[in-house]
Amino acid sequence: MRFTTSSLSLFFFILGASASPLITGDVVTDEERILGGTKATEGEFPYIVSITTNGEHICGGFIYNQRFIVTTASCVLNLVPFDVTIVVGQVSLIFNDQYERRYQVVSIIPHENYDPVLGVNNLAVIETSSSIAFTPGHVEYIYYNEDNMTVGATIMGWGTTQEEGLPSVDLLKANVTISTDCVVYGSEEYQPNYMICAGSPTASPCHYDDGSPLVQGNIVVGVAARNTGCGANFLPTLYTRLSSYYAWLNRNAGLQPPMSG
Incomplete structure (x- = not known):
């Protein structure tokens, strides 16, 4: 099962739970009303x-x-x-x-x-x-290494901007914060030796970004692996901790x- 409540996509900011993205064919158009998220530029994430x-x-x-x-x-x-x-x-x-x-x-x-x-x-x-x-x-x-808790992180991808939506036309990016506070997951689900917990109060990963890299500067520290869904409650996402592998x-x-x- 990919990028359902047990996987993840990009941190896209949604204008409101009732906002309906405009659809053209099989993809979401540029008018999906992303709040806070920004388009990535060509060459910004070459990896x-x-x-x-x-x-x-x-x-x-x-x-x-x-x-x-x-x-x-x-x-x-x-x-x-x-x-x-x-x-x-x-x-x-x-x-x-x-x-x-x-x-x-x-x-x-x-x-x-x-x-x-x-x-x-x-x-x-x-x-x-x-x-x-x-x-x-x-x-x-891109090289991989351990995460740094003192600096922010960035997630990018083509994930949908709403639950059960379609992929975004453009590569998008958003900033998230790494934290050890992941109480939304049980102790068996969140294993800090092998996972990184990161999130934002105004953003949530969604579908089609399973495997997207979590980066700090020019180092990748994790890949998007699991979350509790991408609705209005922006709960943290779990990333596979690459340095453990x-x-x-x-x-x-x-x-x-x-x-x-």
Whole structure:
């Protein structure tokens, strides 16, 4: 199950519970009345990817190295690699962006101990059939590390702007705060050694952003993994804590490119 009450999407700000987004075809238009959220600019998040099946966006991820994408297990369970395409360098879901490229998938590796009930070990890597061509400032990998509780974080993606809605046309972003106060989840669901809790009183992730990266500056610290829904009550979202999976990522996706300098 993807980006339902047990998964997540982007932090979009909704003008009101009764606001109805205007729909054109299969996507939400620019008039969805987002309050506080902003459009991302081309190249602002060069590591974000759209994971698609049959040409349709289903969730997000980030570029780990030239051959692997990191996302959540909840995004890719039961998907057949041949049916999955990774889109890099994308900002708009309906227009061809200048640096947009598509890569066929050859393998999907969800964490072998993923628990869909409790949400533990919600992590996966996706291998592309050919090496991703990096373009500085437009298509790049991002390093992962531990989160920093003293600074804010940013989430971005193409998620819907209302419960049960359709993906946003544009890549959107919003700021959230990392916290250890996650009482909305039980002690079994929120395991701080493996998860990050982050939220905002005026924002909530929704559908189609399962696997979207949570970043602090130029470091990714988590991937969107689980929340309690995206209605009027903006409750915290749980992210898979990437720093806890160093050995697993190395074993299944190899090392990241060495830091320069």
